[in-house]
Amino acid sequence: MLKGRHLIEPGDFQIEEIESIMQLADNIITNPKGYSLVCKGKLLASLFYEPSTRTRFSFEAAMLRLGGEIIGFDDPNNSSVSKGESLGDTIRTIECYSDIAVIRHPREGTARLVSKFAKEMPIINAGDGGHEHPTQTLTDLLTIRKYKGGCDNHVVGVCGDLLFGRTIHSLVKTLNRYEGITFIFISPKELKMPENILHQLNPDSYRETTNLDDVIGELDILYMSRVQRERFVSEEEYLRLKDYYILDKKKMRKAKEDMIVMHPLPRVNEIAIEVDDDPRAVYFKQAKCGMYVRMALIAKLLGVEDNND
Amino acid sequence: MINVSKLKKGIIIDHIEAGHGFEIYKELHLNDIDDVVVLLKNIPSKKMKQKDLIKIETDLPIDMNVLGLIDPNVTINFVKDGEMYKKIKLTLPKVVEGIMKCKNPRCITQHEEVKEIKFYLVNEDKKQYRCEYCDAYTTFMEKE
Numbered sequence: 355m356l357k358g359r360h361l362i363e364p365g366d367f368q369i370e371e372i373e374s375i376m377q378l379a380d381n382i383i384t385n386p387k388g389y390s391l392v393c394k395g396k397l398l399a400s401l402f403y404e405p406s407t408r409t410r411f412s413f414e415a416a417m418l419r420l421g422g423e424i425i426g427f428d429d430p431n432n433s434s435v436s437k438g439e440s441l442g443d444t445i446r447t448i449e450c451y452s453d454i455a456v457i458r459h460p461r462e463g464t465a466r467l468v469s470k471f472a473k474e475m476p477i478i479n480a481g482d483g484g485h486e487h488p489t490q491t492l493t494d495l496l497t498i499r500k501y502k503g504g505c506d507n508h509v510v511g512v513c514g515d516l517l518f519g520r521t522i523h524s525l526v527k528t529l530n531r532y533e534g535i536t537f538i539f540i541s542p543k544e545l546k547m548p549e550n551i552l553h554q555l556n557p558d559s560y561r562e563t564t565n566l567d568d569v570i571g572e573l574d575i576l577y578m579s580r581v582q583r584e585r586f587v588s589e590e591e592y593l594r595l596k597d598y599y600i601l602d603k604k605k606m607r608k609a610k611e612d613m614i615v616m617h618p619l620p621r622v623n624e625i626a627i628e629v630d631d632d633p634r635a636v637y638f639k640q641a642k643c644g645m646y647v648r649m650a651l652i653a654k655l656l657g658v659e660d661n662n663d
Numbered sequence: 664m665i666n667v668s669k670l671k672k673g674i675i676i677d678h679i680e681a682g683h684g685f686e687i688y689k690e691l692h693l694n695d696i697d698d699v700v701v702l703l704k705n706i707p708s709k710k711m712k713q714k715d716l717i718k719i720e721t722d723l724p725i726d727m728n729v730l731g732l733i734d735p736n737v738t739i740n741f742v743k744d745g746e747m748y749k750k751i752k753l754t755l756p757k758v759v760e761g762i763m764k765c766k767n768p769r770c771i772t773q774h775e776e777v778k779e780i781k782f783y784l785v786n787e788d789k790k791q792y793r794c795e796y797c798d799a800y801t802t803f804m805e806k807e
Contacts (some may be wrong), residue, residue, distance in 0.1 A: 443777055461771040463796025483769045485797055550798055553785065 357657030360469040360477045364528040368434050372495065372528070378650035379496050379643075384421065388662040393422030393651055399452035400426030401444075402480070403459040408619055408641055409480050409489070412458050416648035420658075425452065425476050445471040454656055456480045474587055476655040484518035484582075489526040490618050492651060493644035499573060500613050500643065507534035509572055514540075514579035514624055515600055516547040521618040522579055523551055525611040530555055537561075538569050542598050544591070545581070566599050576601070578617045578624050578637075602626040608632070616640055673698070673720040675740040676730065681705050683734050684715025687804075689760070690729045696721060728756040732763075732790070732803045757784050759792060759803075767799035 356371055364372070382389050399415040402410050405428070412425050441459075445468045448455055455472070457465055458480040459660065465486075467480030481487045481513060500507050512522055512530060516539055526547070530536045535561035539547050545561065563569055570576065581596045583589075599624055617637040627634050653659040670789060679754045684704050693700045700723040708714040719725065730737055741749040761779040764789040772780055772794070782792035782801065791800045 443772075455791070460769075461774055462767060462769045462799070463765075463771040463794065466796050467775065467777060482771075483797075550785075550793065552801055603750050 356430045356654040362465045362479045364488045364491045375650045379646045392658045392661040396422040396453045398424050399448045399455040402428040403430045412645040421499045432587040441499035442471045445635050449475045484520050486524045487520040490521040492647040494525050495642040496647045497640040505532045508574040509536045509539045511573040512574045515545045516541040517545040519579045531573050576615050603628050670742045671745050676712040676717040677738045679715035679737050681713035731756045766801045767797050771796040
C-alpha cells in the first residue's frame with residue numbers, strides 16, 4: 355500500500371512496490387484517457403528551490419494529465435524563503451493547502467527533513483543536491499523495462515560524474531536489488547563513485563575503470579551522465595573534467611547491437627549529437643517515460659489509481 | 664595519593680584514557696545532577712600508565728551511549744550497597760542521536776537548525792557513522 359507514503363529515496367519502497375508503479379505506468383501508457391480525471395480536485399505543491407526543466411515540467415504535466423492542479427514556485431526568491439522562513443514552517447503551511455508535494459533543493463537530505471514535518475501529505479524528493487533523485491530512478495527503470503524487457507540480468511556501464519551524480523546514486527542502489535546485475539563504473543579518478551555507495555554493493559558485482567573504450571563492448575546498458583558545473587567549487591577543475599568522455603559514432607561501433615544508451619538529461623558534450631539517430635539511443639524516449647511514471651507515482655501516493663474509467 | 668571514600672551506590676567509570684575524563688563529564692551532563700560526582704584525573708595505572716576515573720553516587724539512569732563514542736575502552740562498574748554488582752565493557756553504539764554533527768558541507772543539517780540528528784554505525788574500526796539525512800560518512804571526534 356503506497357497511499358500516504360513519502361518517496362525520499364528508492365529504498366523507501368520494496369521492489370514489489372516499485373514494480374506496481376511500473377505496472378500502473380504501463381496501464382496509463384495504454385489507456386491515458388482512463389486516468390485523465392483520477393486526481394480531479396487534488397492539488398500538487400511544486401517546490402523547486404533549484405532550476406529544473408524535465409523534472410518540474412514532467413511532474414506538472416503528470417498532475418495536469420491526471421486531472422489535478424498545481425501550486426508552487428520555481429524560484430525560492432518568490433517565496434517566504436527569501437524572508438528567512440525555515441523549511442519546516444514552509445512545509446507545515448503548504449500542507450494546509452495541498453494534497454501532495456514535490457520538492458527539489460540543492461542541499462542533501464532536505465526531502466528527508468521536510469518529510470518529518472508533513473503529517474499526512476506525501477513528499478516526493480525531486481532531487482536533493484548530489485544525494486538522491488528517486489523519480490529519475492523510476493523513470494530509468496521504466497525505460498529499461500520497456501527497451502530491455504526487464505530489469506534483471508544486465509551489465510550496466512555507468513559513465514561520467516559518479517561522485518556528484520544523484521541520478522546515478524539512486525539508480526545503482528536500486529538496480530543492485532534486482533537479480534544478476536553487474537556494474538562497470540567509468541569515471542575520472544576525481545569523480546569516482548563515493549564509498550558510501552560502493553559499501554552497499556557486493557564487491558564481485560562491480561568494477562571501476564577510467565576507460566570507456568575498453569569496456570563498451572561488454573555493456574547491455576550504457577548510462578551516461580553530465581559533469582555538473584554547479585557541483586564544483588573550482589571552475590578550473592570543472593573545465594578540466596567536463597569533456598572527459600564523449601560518446602560518438604566511433605565508440606558506438608564497438609557496442610553491442612542491442613545495447614541501449616540512457617542519459618537523465620540535460621546533456622552538454624558527453625553524447626555527440628550524431629548519436630541521437632542511432633536506434634540504441636533512448637534518452638529522449640526516457641524523458642517521456644518520466645512523465646508516465648510520475649503519473650503512476652502520484653496516483654499511487656494519493657491512493658486514487660482505482661478511480662480510473 | 665588523594666583518597667576518595669568508597670561509593671555506596673551508583674556508577675564508577677574506570678580506565679578512561681587520561682585527559683578524556685572531563686569530556687565524558689561534560690557529555691554525560693554531570694554538571695546538571697545534584698548527586699555526588701568525583702572526577703579523578705591522571706591517576707597512576709599499571710596497564711595504562713595514567714588514567715582518568717569518574718564516580719557518580721546516583722540512582723538516576725545515565726545514557727552510556729555517548730561513552731562508547733568518546734572512549735570505547737572504558738569499564739563501567741555498577742555499585743549497590745557498597746558492592747560492585749555489574750561490570751560492563753563498552754562498544755560503539757549502533758545508533759547515535761543528538762551528539763554528532765554531519766561533516767558534509769552540502770548536508771541540509773549544516774544550513775537549517777535540525778535537532779537530534781541520528782547517525783548509524785557503518786565502520787567500527789574507523790568510528791564511521793552515516794548521517795540519516797545525507798548518508799555521508801562522518802567520523803566521531805573529528806574536530807568541528
